[in-house]
Amino acid sequence: MRKYVVKCPKCGEVQDPYALHCKNGDALLRTEYSKKQIEPADLPGIWRYIDWLPVNGIIEEGTGRPVTYKSEGFAKELGLNDLNITFNGYWPEKEAFIKTCSFKDLESFPTMQRLIERDEERIMVVASAGNTARAFAHVASITGQKLLLIVPKNSIHRLWTTNDDTSSICTVTVEGDYYQAIAMAEKIAAKEGFVSEGGARNVARRDGMATVMLDAVLTTGSLPQHYFQAVGSGTGGISVWEASMRLLEDGRFGNNMPRLHLAQNLPCAPLYSLWTGMELTGRCPEEMHDDVLYNRKPPYSASGGVKDALDDTNGIIYGITNKEAEDAQKLFEETESIDILPAPGVACAALIKAVETGEINDDDSIVLNITGGGQKRLEEDFATKQLDVGLSVSPEDPDSEKKILGKVSEFFYKGGY
Numbered sequence: 001m002r003k004y005v006v007k008c009p010k011c012g013e014v015q016d017p018y019a020l021h022c023k024n025g026d027a028l029l030r031t032e033y034s035k036k037q038i039e040p041a042d043l044p045g046i047w048r049y050i051d052w053l054p055v056n057g058i059i060e061e062g063t064g065r066p067v068t069y070k071s072e073g074f075a076k077e078l079g080l081n082d083l084n085i086t087f088n089g090y091w092p093e094k095e096a097f098i099k100t101c102s103f104k105d106l107e108s109f110p111t112m113q114r115l116i117e118r119d120e121e122r123i124m125v126v127a128s129a130g131n132t133a134r135a136f137a138h139v140a141s142i143t144g145q146k147l148l149l150i151v152p153k154n155s156i157h158r159l160w161t162t163n164d165d166t167s168s169i170c171t172v173t174v175e176g177d178y179y180q181a182i183a184m185a186e187k188i189a190a191k192e193g194f195v196s197e198g199g200a201r202n203v204a205r206r207d208g209m210a211t212v213m214l215d216a217v218l219t220t221g222s223l224p225q226h227y228f229q230a231v232g233s234g235t236g237g238i239s240v241w242e243a244s245m246r247l248l249e250d251g252r253f254g255n256n257m258p259r260l261h262l263a264q265n266l267p268c269a270p271l272y273s274l275w276t277g278m279e280l281t282g283r284c285p286e287e288m289h290d291d292v293l294y295n296r297k298p299p300y301s302a303s304g305g306v307k308d309a310l311d312d313t314n315g316i317i318y319g320i321t322n323k324e325a326e327d328a329q330k331l332f333e334e335t336e337s338i339d340i341l342p343a344p345g346v347a348c349a350a351l352i353k354a355v356e357t358g359e360i361n362d363d364d365s366i367v368l369n370i371t372g373g374g375q376k377r378l379e380e381d382f383a384t385k386q387l388d389v390g391l392s393v394s395p396e397d398p399d400s401e402k403k404i405l406g407k408v409s410e411f412f413y414k415g416g417y
């Protein structure tokens with residue numbers, strides 16, 4: 001029996017396991033695993049959840065995974081009795097070993113493993129506002145897979161690594177925002193010799209992020225009533241919804257579909273705007289607490305996308321101001337004694353808001369996804385180095401594609417391709 005099939009949730013047709021689109025429409029394809037009850041494996045990192053990852057082997061160096069623990073400090077501050085934190089980052093005292101300090105490693109490792117299983121020789125193209133690029137650079141520096149990163153110029157401070165060998169990574173910056181980096185990456189990925197990692201449409205990325213809910217539920221023993229996360233594309237929200245469906249079918253963790261509480265950073269909050277119908281104006285992404293949360297084209301209305309996830313879970317989206325996010329981040333860091341990235345500060349603020357508005361009760365079971373943290377903690381243990389930028393292009397430059405292809409040829413093939 002096959003370990004899994006990739007199916008369209010709308011038309012029900014089984015598709016090629018590596019397909020990114022349904023032949024019959026725009027739905028996000030979904031993995032269906034033969035094994036209906038998950039058994040944690042004695043493997044490092046997220047591979048512990050290999051039963052529900054669309055891979056057959058593992059990358060052993062990928063030892064990071066989400067770690068769930070019951071909050072005391074932050075919970076007490078908010079008056080909550082069952083707040084569980086799923087921490088994605090570096091915090092060895094809690095056995096958290098994600099060395100890029102964000103949950104994007106949960107996506108990059110299974111995606112890379114699938115490329116290996118497919119004997120993929122082409123150059124993988126990744127567009128990112130920073131944390132995703134760092135996660136893909138990390139795994140590529142381990143496996144040696146050729147990687148072209150396309151990132152907005154103002155995100156380069158996030159492109160650091162703890163690994164020495166970065167010879168398989170070519171980095172290009174775009175003078176523009178994340179959307180312009182995505183648009184450029186799409187053009188390059190469509191050319192011969194390149195492969196796109198697929199973004200929200202890649203089941204390996206989503207099932208990798210789904211391990212947040214798997215870890216939370218296997219640690220606490222039951223599906224939570226509420227799940228909080230800061231979102232840009234909302235892919236993490238879709239992923240935990242899909243994980244919850246599998247856990248419901250598993251049958252051992254209760255009958256409760258967790259309610260999604262997604263949080264966006266105002267005023268640059270396209271998902272919040274789509275969901276509320278409210279028009280927002282502001283200088284985006286400059287005016288944000290964390291610009292990794294700005295995605296101008298999130299997968300909202302496609303079948304199996306963010307809207308379906310919210311509808312099915314009676315979900316809610318919060319609009320969070322910079323001040324609210326800053327205060328919440330500070331409170332979390334002080335009460336839990338670990339540094340976190342700015343993005344999860346937005347999720348912390350949403351949780352505070354939910355308590356204040358009565359969306360949740362003191363005794364409700366809650367999972368708070370800290371999507372990134374421990375960077376300061378990591379710097380105590382490891383030296384980090386910035387990735388070199390090979391080229392900078394402007395989206396207005398009609399020769400930008402040509403320049404990127406020239407750079408790639410020089411970087412990987414010494415100009416000979």
Ligand SMILES: Cc1ncc(COP(=O)(O)O)c(C=O)c1O
Binds near residue numbers: 132
């Ligand atoms: C730390 C962190 N949290 C949350 C998000 C939002 O994730 P998504 O765009 O999948 O919704 C990102 C995106 O890059 C991130 O880096």
